[in-house]
Amino acid sequence: MTLHSPRLSQLPDQADASATRFRLLKLRPAAAALAAVLLLSACASTPLPPWPSTPGTVTAQRPSAPAPVASVQRGTVVPAPLGQERPVAVASPLPPPTALVAQDEGPIAAPPYNAAVEARFPDPAISYDTPGLGRDRRAFTTNAELGQWLRSLAEAVPSGGTRTQLVNAGTSQRGEPILGLVATRAASTDPVALSKSGRPTVLLIGQQHGDEPAGSEALLVIARELAQGLLEPLLDRVNVVVVPRANPDGATAGTRVTANGVDMNRDHLLLGTPEARALAKLVNDYQPILVVDAHEYTAVGRYLQKFNAIQRYDALLQYATTANYPEFLTKASMEWYHQPMVAALKAQGLTSDWYYTTSTNLQDKLISMGGTQPDTGRNVNGLKNTVSLLIETRGVGLGRMHIQRRVHTQVTAITSALRSTAERAANLEQVRSFVVRDVSAMACRDQVVVEAEATRTQRELDFLDPETGADRSVKVDWNSSLTLRPVKVRPRPCGYWLSASSAGAVERLKLLGVQVLRIAEQGSLLADIYRETSRETADRQDVIGNIAGGSGIVRVQVTPMRSAIDAPPGSYYVPLNQPRAHLAVAALEPDTQNSYFANRLITELDHTARIMSTPSLVFEETD
Ligand SMILES: [Zn+2]
Known part of the structure; x- marks a missing residue:
């Protein structure tokens, strides 16, 4: 894997970052603190740390022994005295x-x-x-x-x-x-x-x-x-x-x-x-x-x-x-x-x-x-x-x-x-x-990857011969996750709108530590809505096969379409101007196997929209 040196061009741009701010109109007291947090996260700038190329201390400080041994009887716990070590037990612990x-x-x-x-x-x-x-x-x-x-x-x-x-x-x-x-x-x-x-x-x-x-x-x-x-x-x-x-x-x-x-x-x-x-x-x-x-x-x-x-x-x-x-x-x-x-x-x-x-x-x-x-x-x-x-x-x-x-x-x-x-x-x-x-500063800008795939290659792996126990090298087809290939990329929205009926999804997003705002007053938003082009029922899969407990999900194909939408009071806004923005992308773009739509936490495609310009909305605090 090739590692690139930090690039200064990746530092968040002050002017662009502030352009992604919300315009919070007629702030209510309850919303003020929330808004302050959002603005702070957009404006602050942290210098990139120097990247030491030879971290000499990292490999030099192995402990002489990973851990001491405590004397423990079955059913009782007797933690080891400080620093105590005990002679090594050499007999095989294996029972017959x-x-x-x-x-x-x-x-x-x-x-x-x-x-x-x-x-x-x-x-x-x-x-x-x-x-x-x-x-x-x-x-x-x-x-x-x-x-x-x-x-x-x-x-x-x-x-x-x-x-x-x-x-x-x-x-x-x-x-x-x-x-x-x-x-x-x-x-x-x-x-x-x-x-x-x-x-x-x-x-x-x-x-x-x-x-x-x-x-x-x-x-x-x-x-x-x-x-x-x-x-x-x-x-x-x-x-x-x-x-x-x-x-x-x-x-x-x-x-x-x-x-x-x-x-x-x-x-x-x-x-x-x-x-x-x-x-x-x-x-x-x-x-x-x-x-x-x-x-x-x-x-x-x-x-x-x-x-x-x-x-x-x-x-x-x-x-x-x-x-x-x-x-x-x-x-x-x-x-x-x-x-x-x-x-x-x-x-x-x-x-x-x-x-x-x-x-x-x-x-x-x-x-x-x-x-x-x-x-x-x-x-x-x-x-x-x-x-x-x-x-x-x-x-x-x-x-x-x-x-x-x-x-x-x-x-x-x-x-x-x-x-x-x-x-x-x-x-x-x-x-x-x-x-x-x-x-946080990426919101509204450039693109976001909705799905990426591992890269197919070949390599040698060491196995053991089942008869002799000797090393045996095997050349295998190898799917490398170290180099990801984007397969579905979309313009990065400023955030996502969710319908008032999406409370279940909102609760999960909050458990993920994603900030969700509830819209207090009727507003209008420039959005990309999802137009469905195909649908089938499928099973969630990982690289082993079907995922236990992941059957019967809804796999859709969609085309985003530009539209103005009404955002009624009680519906939600998930800003991407926040540190965990990419979890919102993973959960809310509907046409992936892990999405909240595919897994029926969001029941209709029109309960979600991608918001494509900085919204002017009044929010109220949710708990
Ligand atoms: Zn495991």
């Missing part, structure tokens, strides 16, 4: 093959590969000891144990100015709390204090997919080390919110999906599940500059059938790759996070590559990087102007096999991301400050 279990679902009949392949993945020189990693355990950490672990860390007596707080982000469909731990050296643990601390906040998320346990177990380790262990010194530079298990129902059932069968990691724009909504609320509350999403990927399965090969990489990594993701955040993701993370893994003897997957159709041998759709946590959080990282370990289909190595891989990668944030805290704040103003 007949005892392999996938969560609580019962035994797996046999290991998915032979001893030669298994020998390629020795245990790390460190042993992690969360409740679910106990030697005699058949199940991973239960929801009750996870709660107890975090509660214990939250209740520990603070040391050295470190404060911890248990947060309940929401409730799963089966009534389980979605718990997190805030760790900070701010004056208090509430979001306002974190915001005022001058330190960026990091949000770490695990186990959106219930059958991917390594991220959750690793985040229990990370939470403990932040609260009272080796990672605690990082709190001088960053605040951290750890949510080890975003899908507690799926974890209990051993399923990828939530209790109602939805893939919650395709639900971050639509926000139909309480689990995705809980994460959205956390991002709104804590405004993280970095979001890490910990997953596991399929190690054998369809790769054996398609390529007669077994997956090799300990970690597959990817940052946000979606249309309209700010270029400087891509650059920060690559240079300040991805490259140091690859080096940190390598230093631990762990291999990595870009994240990729392949469809469940066995005839289709295309290998695709993580998708470009604005539906995953990775991409939606990116459009909230964060660095948004996906970390996938080699785990799905392996039960408890290699679990210490999988957790070690997660701990190593996540620790690298935390260190990168600490080392780049000031640079990151400068980049974010620039990006939020730059995105």
Whole structure:
């Protein structure tokens, strides 16, 4: 991937930015504050930070050991004493093959590969000891144990100015709390204090997919080390919110999906599940500059059938790759996070590559990087102007096999991301400050990408031979998300008008942190309305195939047509002159698979219009 140097021409132009201001007529007191916020965001100018080309501090500060080991008995939590390390456990933690279990679902009949392949993945020189990693355990950490672990860390007596707080982000469909731990050296643990601390906040998320346990177990380790262990010194530079298990129902059932069968990691724009909504609320509350999403990927399965090969990489990594993701955040993701993370893994003897997957159709041998759709946590959080990282370990289909190595891989990668944030805290704040103003200043100007596609190419991937366990290089057709090709581009509107009947969509937009204004007095707007040219019912798809819970959407083709429309009181205006403008584009252009129209949150095409000149409207505050 070629990275371009920052271009000064991309700085928001003062005159043009002010031209995109609203004319707020006869401001009511309630609307005045709102208007002030809008104008500020349009006018401010932040100099682009210098972009150090050789970030010498990034790779030089690996910890000598990623994390110490705590002594934990089953069902009880005994966090490690400060800095304590314990001799390495060298014996294999693997139970006999007949005892392999996938969560609580019962035994797996046999290991998915032979001893030669298994020998390629020795245990790390460190042993992690969360409740679910106990030697005699058949199940991973239960929801009750996870709660107890975090509660214990939250209740520990603070040391050295470190404060911890248990947060309940929401409730799963089966009534389980979605718990997190805030760790900070701010004056208090509430979001306002974190915001005022001058330190960026990091949000770490695990186990959106219930059958991917390594991220959750690793985040229990990370939470403990932040609260009272080796990672605690990082709190001088960053605040951290750890949510080890975003899908507690799926974890209990051993399923990828939530209790109602939805893939919650395709639900971050639509926000139909309480689990995705809980994460959205956390991002709104804590405004993280970095979001890490910990997953596991399929190690054998369809790769054996398609390529007669077994997956090799300990970690597959990817940052946000979606249309309209700010270029400087891509650059920060690559240079300040991805490259140091690859080096940190390598230093631990762990291999990595870009994240990729392949469809469940066995005839289709295309290998695709993580998708470009604005539906995953990775991409939606990116459009909230964060660095948004996906970390996938080699785990799905392996039960408890290699679990210490999988957790070690997660701990190593996540620790690298935390260190990168600490080392780049000031640079990151400068980049974010620039990006939020730059995105706001684009309203009404030039074009916006409605849909973009990955680029088809070829490359070599390392797999393992299923018989000998030896490395085997395979040349594959490769869909690269690192280079996006715009496939649907339109003039960028000043904002979107929504009918008064769009309250459901408005509620979701607000959950995304998108500002929505309610029109107080009748107005007239210059708009592009959508004229339908075709319609069919379809299923939402990702690069694997159909998305669980995504069937029966409305796929339309449209032609925008210039028109004057009336905007009655009670209808809505979504300005693009705001930092999260591109989430509004993703939700409101109707002819994409993720749009609120396709997914029936907006029922008629004429309930949305693209507003093509700065509107003169009177707004009232909505809550
Ligand atoms: Zn996953």
